[in-house]
Amino acid sequence: MKAVRRPQFWFNLAMWVMTLVISSLLIQLGALVMSDVPTAGKRISQADFVNADQLADVEHRIVSNxxxxxxxxxxxxxxxxxxxxxxxxxxxxxxxxxxxVKTRSATEADSQNAEVVARAQGIEELKIAERDAQRIIEDLRVTERSLLRTQQDLRTEEYAINDASFEPYQKARSREVLKVFGLRLALTLPLLLISGWFVAKKRGSQYWPVYRGFVVFSLFAFFVELVPYLPSYGGYVRNVVGILLALLFAHFVIKGMNRYLARKRSEEQRPESEKRKAIAYETAVKKISEGVCPSCDRRFGAVKLRKGEKPDEDPVDFCVHCGFCLFDRCTNCNTRENSFFKFCGSCGTPSENDPSAQVS
Incomplete structure (x- = not known):
């Protein structure tokens, strides 16, 4: 059963929408600020550290070759x-x-001897021309091999020039990463500190939805605008930071749970009338309808039955863990009802357990 008023439900929904709108506007504003920081423009590259004259000379020779x-x-x-x-x-x-020649040998004509010599000389000249063409190709092949070797040497020289720029580029890159991270940390850390103060001091304020939007914005700035720029150094820094954040989170969770348990133990020692005044009406109605005691936050329903066992006939009226009154009966019609109901649902008689109706 829900005890929240409909206007209050829509109000809470509207406050969440306002939180998201405020956080989105702050995120856009933060993105504009981050884009205007000095290191947000063109980032350095390895080409900035190459000897331009040597590289240009080698590239010119490569093109010519x-x-x-x-x-x-x-x-x-x-x-x-x-x-x-x-x-x-x-x-x-x-x-x-x-x-x-075969035809001549059949005729054996002496007049053809001069023609034999002339034709033989013509064939020999053709053979010489063929050999000259082969030599030209061989010379060109030698030139081609020489050019290919020169090409390999030039490529090696080009690679050496680029490789020589790697070490100074790495050093400059490391300095740039630290500078970018330092600037982003200087912009993000105050946001986190302010958000932490809001969570610690303003969570119960009527303007908490506005503060909550700022908290969402600061978390976005931390995980999107800062964490990706965290220096890595081979993964050591990021892993160590991750471990520290996990330990910090576990520390606050454990501390919070210990405070919660201590508070509950202290509340269990107080009179029931005082505990009822400290519990919000909507919260109490919702928890009891879900089978949870609003005083100790434990389930008061029957334990899971074994096979063959029968459930108890009498319903649970008091919490079996802290003795808090969960259900009572109307003084007029004896109807069993939630002990936080302000009026009987059967006859409308005011409840004697209504904290607002009790006079101190």
């Missing part, structure tokens, strides 16, 4: 085409000469 290599490879393609053409001419002329 690549062009020369490309021209050489094209010359090789052209020379291979010439060689193929000359090889074909030589092969055709030699086949034609061999056929002609």
């Amino acid at each position: 690549d062009k020369a290599l490309l021209n050489t490879q094209r010359d090789i393609e052209d020379a291979e085409f010439v060689l193929s053409s000359r090889t074909l001419d030589y092969t055709n002329q030699r086949a034609s000469f061999e056929n002609w």
Whole structure:
């Protein structure tokens, strides 16, 4: 059973909406502030620490070497085409000469001796041209291998220039990370301190929904704007910080639980009339309807029965743990009802247990 008034329900809902609106606006404002800090712009890169003159010279030589290599490879393609053409001419002329020689041997004409010599010389010239084309290709191949080796050497030199910039870049990067984290910590830490003060001192205030929006904003700033920029150093710092935060959280949780138990033990020693005045009406009605004692926060329902056992016929009217009165009967109609009800649900008679009706 719910005892919260409908306007109060909608009021609480509206306060949560207001909390989210305030926190979102603060988050947007915080993002604008973070974007204007000196280190929020362009971050340093390894290219900033490279010797620009040496690198430009090497890159220029690489481009020139690549062009020369490309021209050489094209010359090789052209020379291979010439060689193929000359090889074909030589092969055709030699086949034609061999056929002609067979025909001459059949006729044995002396007048053809001069022609034999001329044709043989022509074939030899074609063979020489073919060999010249092969030599051109071989020379181009030598040039190509030389250019390829030069290309490898230039790439190695380029890599060495870039590699030499890595160590100073790492040092500058570490300094930048610390600077960025320090600036963000300087902006975020006051927010966390103010939020902690709000939680400790203003949680019961009527303006708590406004303070709650600031608390949500500060938590967002911590986990989104600060934690990702925490220096790592191989994971050691982040792991140690995580462990410290976990230990801090466990410390406050344990302390809070101990305070809660001590307070409950102290409350159990007080008279029931005083305990009733300290318990909010809506809270008491809700807890009793859920089977929880509003005084000691323990379940007062029957223990889970074993197989074959029967439940008790008489309902529980008092908490079995602290003796707090949970249900009583109307003085007029004897109807069993929640002890915090202000009026009997059957006859409307005012309840004698209503703290607001009691005179001190």
